[in-house]
Amino acid sequence: MFARKIATAIVLVMAAAGTASAQSPTRIQQFNAWGAYSYQSGGGKVCYVLSVPKEKSPAGVDHGDIFFLVSQRPGQNISYEPQVMVGYQLQDNSKVNVVIDGRTFIMFTKGNSAWVENAAEEPALVAAMKSGKDMSVNAKSRKGTATSYSYSLSGISAALKQIEACK
Template structure:
């Protein structure tokens, strides 16, 4: 039964967070986070993903939501955070992220929010120490949404992708 639930949750994350390659392979599930890798050698990418535990807002319909933290060896990047809203963000808006109450701002582009340059690793350090993360954004129609993510398992999942991608 646990294996079936694990497979279903991995499949849900893969389908719902469509920004990643379809060739990815699961490393493992850690609490509320699942770790993946794709490719090999310098072309390897590793990422972790999670779905919100709670969603609120007065919206009529909403697409898939989720968060990923990615290392891409070919581009020499690590800790790239992306939040998928399930709708198009309001033009030129920012998304507020609170990790255990500590605020961070992300810029938006279409249906995704990204940390500003050089902020990703700082935010990841807060996620490692944190228990929960609240994401507040506004749709192009002005609808406010609040998504709450658990950070249970984040540290182990993050370490696993660092190891899989050969990072220290």
């Protein structure tokens, strides 16, 4: 089941990056809860780390496939960009909160994805992920359902190190 989720994530990542002509992603290595991947796109090589939540709330709701990823796109001057992807449409003009060790990072939403609202905070979010143990992501669906996802940060530092030299 995990492999199917990862395959779905890869397709979603490629679609979000506008890489219809991209080659299939290659799994570089798995580091506990985080996997490192890469693929070639028209804009150059794309590398990213990805994880799925260990817990989803509320129970009994179809969340679809849920992912948190951090991507590097050197050809587009994008370095360590965090993103949330969910299996449903997020509420328009809502915010997604990412909480690590009591520190909250705010993300803006578009469709079924969210990105850090203030791009200058992206390095702080990535640093918090590297030093933290657990991360929670809180969102609201277009239908108004409050959702929450819990991620393990075990392996994030090693996975990010693996894509450090993405070129």
